[in-house]
Amino acid sequence: MKRLWIACAVLLGLAFLPVPQVTSQTDTAFTAVAQKVNRKIVKVFGAGGFRGLVSYGTGVFINKEGYFLTINSHILDTRDLRIHTYDGTRYHCEVVCREPELDMALCKIKWGARPGEIEDYFDIESALKREPLKAGTNILAFNNMFQLALRDDPVTVQRGVIAAYAPLYGRIGVFNAAYRGHVYVLDAITNNPGSAGGAVTTRKGELIGLIGKELRNELTNTWLNFAIPIHASTEAPDKDGKKIKVSVADMVRLKEEYRPVPPREIAKNTAYHGIVLVPNVVERTPPYVEEVIPGSPADKATPRLRADDLIVYVEGLPVPDINTFNNIMATYPAGSEIKLEVQRGDKLTSITLKLAAPPKSDEKK
Amino acid sequence: MKSDRSVLGVTLLIIGLAVTLPPARALDVDKRLLEIEQKRTELITQLKPAVVSVMGRDPRTKNVIGLGSGVLIDEEGYALTNFHVVSAFGYVTPVMQCGLPDGKLYDCVLVGLDPIGDIALIKLLPGTPGQKFPVAKIGDSDQVKQGEWTLLMGNPFALATDFQPTVTYGILSATNRYINIGKMEYTNCLQVDTSSNPGNSGGPLFNNKGELIGILSAGNVNRRRGNCGAGFAVSINQVKNFLPGLRAGLLMDHATLGASMESETDEGALSRVLVKNVIESDAKRRGLEVGDQLVAFAGRPVFTVNAYKNLLGQFPRGWRVPIVFRRESTRVEALVRLMGATKRVLEEPKGPGGPGGPGGPPRPAPPPPTGPAAKYYVAKKDFANYYFNEQAQKRLLAKLAEHSDFSKLTGDWNLKLGGKLLTGVAPRAITGAISLREKGAADGKSPKVLADIDGLDFPLEPLSTSERSTAFTDPPESGGFVLAMFHWRQFLVYGPKGFDKEAFVHAGVEPFFPPLEDKPNYMKSMILAETIHTKFAGVEGRFYFAPQDNEDWGWKKGMLIGMEVFPLKDEDSCEIVFTDYKEIGGKMLPGRLHVRKAMKKYADFTLTTANLK
Numbered sequence: 001m002k003r004l005w006i007a008c009a010v011l012l013g014l015a016f017l018p019v020p021q022v023t024s025q026t027d028t029a030f031t032a033v034a035q036k037v038n039r040k041i042v043k044v045f046g047a048g049g050f051r052g053l054v055s056y057g058t059g060v061f062i063n064k065e066g067y068f069l070t071i072n073s074h075i076l077d078t079r080d081l082r083i084h085t086y087d088g089t090r091y092h093c094e095v096v097c098r099e100p101e102l103d104m105a106l107c108k109i110k111w112g113a114r115p116g117e118i119e120d121y122f123d124i125e126s127a128l129k130r131e132p133l134k135a136g137t138n139i140l141a142f143n144n145m146f147q148l149a150l151r152d153d154p155v156t157v158q159r160g161v162i163a164a165y166a167p168l169y170g171r172i173g174v175f176n177a178a179y180r181g182h183v184y185v186l187d188a189i190t191n192n193p194g195s196a197g198g199a200v201t202t203r204k205g206e207l208i209g210l211i212g213k214e215l216r217n218e219l220t221n222t223w224l225n226f227a228i229p230i231h232a233s234t235e236a237p238d239k240d241g242k243k244i245k246v247s248v249a250d251m252v253r254l255k256e257e258y259r260p261v262p263p264r265e266i267a268k269n270t271a272y273h274g275i276v277l278v279p280n281v282v283e284r285t286p287p288y289v290e291e292v293i294p295g296s297p298a299d300k301a302t303p304r305l306r307a308d309d310l311i312v313y314v315e316g317l318p319v320p321d322i323n324t325f326n327n328i329m330a331t332y333p334a335g336s337e338i339k340l341e342v343q344r345g346d347k348l349t350s351i352t353l354k355l356a357a358p359p360k361s362d363e364k365k
Numbered sequence: 366m367k368s369d370r371s372v373l374g375v376t377l378l379i380i381g382l383a384v385t386l387p388p389a390r391a392l393d394v395d396k397r398l399l400e401i402e403q404k405r406t407e408l409i410t411q412l413k414p415a416v417v418s419v420m421g422r423d424p425r426t427k428n429v430i431g432l433g434s435g436v437l438i439d440e441e442g443y444a445l446t447n448f449h450v451v452s453a454f455g456y457v458t459p460v461m462q463c464g465l466p467d468g469k470l471y472d473c474v475l476v477g478l479d480p481i482g483d484i485a486l487i488k489l490l491p492g493t494p495g496q497k498f499p500v501a502k503i504g505d506s507d508q509v510k511q512g513e514w515t516l517l518m519g520n521p522f523a524l525a526t527d528f529q530p531t532v533t534y535g536i537l538s539a540t541n542r543y544i545n546i547g548k549m550e551y552t553n554c555l556q557v558d559t560s561s562n563p564g565n566s567g568g569p570l571f572n573n574k575g576e577l578i579g580i581l582s583a584g585n586v587n588r589r590r591g592n593c594g595a596g597f598a599v600s601i602n603q604v605k606n607f608l609p610g611l612r613a614g615l616l617m618d619h620a621t622l623g624a625s626m627e628s629e630t631d632e633g634a635l636s637r638v639l640v641k642n643v644i645e646s647d648a649k650r651r652g653l654e655v656g657d658q659l660v661a662f663a664g665r666p667v668f669t670v671n672a673y674k675n676l677l678g679q680f681p682r683g684w685r686v687p688i689v690f691r692r693e694s695t696r697v698e699a700l701v702r703l704m705g706a707t708k709r710v711l712e713e714p715k716g717p718g719g720p721g722g723p724g725g726p727p728r729p730a731p732p733p734p735t736g737p738a739a740k741y742y743v744a745k746k747d748f749a750n751y752y753f754n755e756q757a758q759k760r761l762l763a764k765l766a767e768h769s770d771f772s773k774l775t776g777d778w779n780l781k782l783g784g785k786l787l788t789g790v791a792p793r794a795i796t797g798a799i800s801l802r803e804k805g806a807a808d809g810k811s812p813k814v815l816a817d818i819d820g821l822d823f824p825l826e827p828l829s830t831s832e833r834s835t836a837f838t839d840p841p842e843s844g845g846f847v848l849a850m851f852h853w854r855q856f857l858v859y860g861p862k863g864f865d866k867e868a869f870v871h872a873g874v875e876p877f878f879p880p881l882e883d884k885p886n887y888m889k890s891m892i893l894a895e896t897i898h899t900k901f902a903g904v905e906g907r908f909y910f911a912p913q914d915n916e917d918w919g920w921k922k923g924m925l926i927g928m929e930v931f932p933l934k935d936e937d938s939c940e941i942v943f944t945d946y947k948e949i950g951g952k953m954l955p956g957r958l959h960v961r962k963a964m965k966k967y968a969d970f971t972l973t974t975a976n977l978k
Contacts, residue, residue: 030512030536038511088635088669145595148542148556151669152635154511156538158558158594188558189594 033140033205034157039120041155041199042068042083043144044093044107046075056147058155058198059083059107060207061121062252066091066109069124069252070197071213071228072098072178076105083109086120088152097258101236101246103179103228104210106255122199122207127230128249132182133208137162141190141227143198143211155198160188160225168212168226181234183226184209191215191225200227236261271334271355274298275305277322284321287311289342301353305342312348313341334358408575409516409532414499416530417444418464418520419473419487419567424454424732429462431523434530434568435487436577440497442471442489443612445604446567447582448478449549451485456731459750460738463489464520464528465498474738477611478749481619481706482678483549483582484604485567485749486611490738501569504576506540506555506600513537517559517581517596519568530568535559543671543678544597546583550619552678554597555579561596570598577601603679609895610681610873614753617873618682620703623648626659626670638667640690645935650963651699653690660696661689664888682706685876687887700878700887700964757871761895761910762860764923768946769953771857776978777802778854784957784970786819788842795819797970799847801854816840816847818968823847828902837904837932844939844962845932852906852930853941856899868900877909877927879918880942880959880969894926905931907938919945919956937963950975 040061048055059070068083070076081093091109098105109116133139141158149155164185184200191214198211209227216223233247239262251258274296278288289309292298298305311319315338319325332338334357342349417435422428433450437443444463451458463473469492477486489498515537518530525531535558544551557570561584570579579598610617623646629636637658643649659667662676663686680686682705689698734742745751766772782797797818805813805826816823816839823839825847826832838845855863877894878887894909909927911920920926924946929938945956949972958970 030514031510032512034510034512090632090634145593148539148544148595150671153541153671154539156556156558156595157511157536158538159536160558189592192593192595 030140030157030159030203033201033203034142034154036120037140037142037199037201037205038154038157039086040122041142041144042085043147043149043155044068044070044075044197045082045084046080047078048075054147054193056144056194057196058142058144058194058211060197060199060210061118062124063121064118066111066116066118067096067252067255068093068107069210069248070105070107071210072100072103072105073196073213076107081107084149084151085118086152086154090151096255097251097260099246099251099258099260100178100263101180101234101261102232102248102251103212104248104251106251106258124207124230124252127207128252130206130208130231132165132229132231133162133184133202135162135164138203139184139186139188139200139208140203140205141186141188141195141198141200141211143190143192143195145190145192145195145198147194158188158190159203160186160190163187165229179212179228179232179234181228181232183212183228186225186227189225190227191223238262271329271332271336272297272358273329273353273355275311277325280322287319287322287325297353297356301351303349303351305340305351305353306344309342309344309349311340311342313339315339405516405534408571408573409518412501412516412518412569412571412575413466413530413532415501416466416518416520416569417446417489417567418523418525418528418530419446419450419461420464420470420523421451421454421458421461422732431520431564432458432461433564433566434519434521434581435463436518436567436569436580437465437489437498437500438503438577440500442473442491442498443476444473444487444489445569445580446485446487447580448480448483448485449582450567451475451478451487454731457749458731459734459742459744460736461487463487464525465489466529468527470528472736472738474741474752475750476753477607477613477615477617479607479611479617479619481548481550482599482603482607482617483551484580484599484607484611486608488741488753490741501571501577502575503601503605504572504574504578506578506602509537509540509555509572509578511537511539514573515557515559515578516571516573516575517557517561517565517568518571519565519581521562521564523564531565533560538595540600541672541675542597543675544583549583550678551582551597551599553600553603553675554582555600557581557596557598558594559596560592562592565596580604606679606684607681607873609893611749612753613757613871613873614748614750614755615871615873616747616749619678619706620680620682620684621706622646622662622677622688622701623704624653626667626673628670635668638670638673646704647702647937648688648699650937651688651701652697653688653699653701654692656692658691659688660691661687663687677703681873683872683875685878698887754871757895758861758869758897761871761897761923765910765925768921768924771952771977772860774952774977775803775858778978779976780850780972781974782818782958782970783973784968786968787966788968792969795968799850801851812851814847814851816850818846825851827851827904834933838936838939840967842962842965843960843967844937845930846939846941846960846967848904848932849906849928849930849939849941849960852899852901852904853928855901856897856906856908856928857925863901864906865900865902868898870898872896872898872907874912875907875909878942878964879926880944880966881964919947921946924953939967950977952977 042059044057044059057075059068061068076095083091093107096106096108142155144155162184168183190211195211196213200209209229212226235243236246238244274293275298276291278290292305314328334355337354340351415437419432419435420429421432423430432453435444435446459475461473463471471489473487473489476488517533538558539556542554542556565581568581569577572578581598583597624643625641626638627641629639640657667673685700685702687700743751778801780799785792786795799816802813814825818840825836837848839847861869874893875896876891897908899906907929911924911926913922927942929940931938940961942959943955947956960967
């Protein structure tokens, strides 16, 4: 009973304490966090600048020796890799290791004769241990989109919410995404040119992921905003075909010792269907059948595919153009049975097709 | 009755459930969140009435369509929007219509333009005589910080047919951004992640206190994606510098220093910003040379070329700001007059491939302005709307005449001067006399000035073609005091009629510096004063007016506090600061005249007697 009284007293006491202004609390919070995090972000400059490829990106410092994580991209394909830190200092850098399966790369400052020290960096170990955050969690994103920041200019800060924590690997339109594991899908428009490698943090500024590359769904022409979690790991076949675990933790712990997994064999166009489509002349050429190669799976399909058929669906997925058709077909290995819906005259017809191994080149002739 | 009872039953049942069952989790919202949300919605309700939907008549379809957004900043109906909003049809639209959240459509006229800064000032005409408009409170954009919450309002995609603005909410992604888009230059602008879409242009960006901090001007629209997570707003502090000029109907220009800058090196830590080039300019006359380090500009330190460009972009052409530069161990602080960035001719924007664009069909001729707003529009070269310039001149001159009306004193003026000469080794007391004659003896027509300064005679016939060139800059080291006195009388007696035709212009405000100490703090002593630019026989003059009463200097609001004449092109002007106004010879006249050239003092005269006829 006495204890209850004390509890009541404490509660009343709290009620009489001056309540800090709620708005000011929430309104200034991001300013302090933004300033703190900005010191840990680097603006990365490297290869690119032609054919629509940007030559700039973003990265995050992870230790005082000047190691920083970024997204594995063409920007790193240069001997002249540079960064600008928050105070405007420009450093020359080099790639330490890159892991295509995670779409990440670890780089470091080339200090020269006298190594310096980086004062502000993310606590990578606690980031590696962090449990996946749930959808609905508030986040901040820091990046150098559109190269808006140079030298000592602060990087862009955006706020948003984790919309989903889900595997990135889908069947359509994501063929350029090397990483196939779980990502944080974000409601903020974070993935812009130059954003890749930027930090996604909690609202307190704790690192949770790196902003991924720009990713467009070719089917719906929508763009995905996502970040690869720092705790990410995935499985990939090694050179003997045995599955091994690949993780950001290994990259940042092993550093120079880290060996990436061998590149996967490109599975594209291994299966053979024998459909010759009309020439793919415009950006969105509808997949009309021009010719069916005699004896090919398309010829043997039930019912047979014919010239002038318009392929509308593959396994229930709409195929508005030839590129989409080719991309979807490339995901099926030889031996798989797929269902096509084709428009023949004014009727839709279902056709089942069994893909085969590609014929040898002399047979083709 | 029966139905009532059943409703009651249902209500009771619901309450009963609520008591017996634990409350659903989703409803268990933190009180503070609800409070914040309520405050926000209240704030939005307060801000909404001042948000404008700008509309114009499409010359092709003849329909009134949404062009963008705007915000009211003055009870009289003045509203800010973007230059690219009022020029959406490929030419500047002199009259438009604007919708307000009260649901009404107002006629509206163009007032002023800042094409480089992408700002336009428009004026809504009251729907009923004497109607006052709701206004937004203007904030201080230098105080906002990255990470702060912002509210953006406007009419994106012209969604609101009832003119209720769309509100989006986000944070300041960065401040002090420098962005160059074609002919427009967004300096020191604010970047937000707040959703901004086509049609938001010209709309207000508010901070969490509901203060106007920027005019949303650009989104980073690429690859047809619409909102890209980055919107850019022209900072309101930049707009403040241009606003008086916009109100005066000007077509405004930004500034250059007359020198370009570069980083000393791109390697390592931030290096010094060095002068790369200097052209004939005020900066050069103040001694700025190639290789000098630019240390500060307009009171702010300069660490990068971008930072310098951001600072420079804040100022209209012709403004005087201090710069600090260093050569080896010498540090120099100087006041420089900024030059124009472009020719002050409106180049109409051309849409890529659109009408008037390269390869496109010829641009349609803009239709003449019609409707009730047309009578407030006067087209004139180099002006956005000359009507407002004329109004501004009249207002300024009427206020001046309230203090003393000189318009009847068209006879000869004789002034006696005392005071100190400040050139030479030490200041010394002098006496002088000036006679400003309406008609000189030489031809009996042209005016003639005769000054006796410290026993030396300085005659001048400002209109004589055979006049010695030095007569215009006499006495030596004054920059042209005798000529300035002639311009002064001309201004007071004749106003616009006393100067070259069409060369009498209200120029908004310009920095004005009262008499200064030897090591002045220029930014602190700067007074933004309304200015009139004149020309007499090709010689430029400037006249400055007191923005408010000032007892220290003996000024009343609206008095003439200073003037300049520029006898020779590309040379320093003669400046006079008028202080200690009192009744002399039956008129309010300055008791003291501080004369200087390039901020170097020439003399500090006292006006002892004045005989004005």
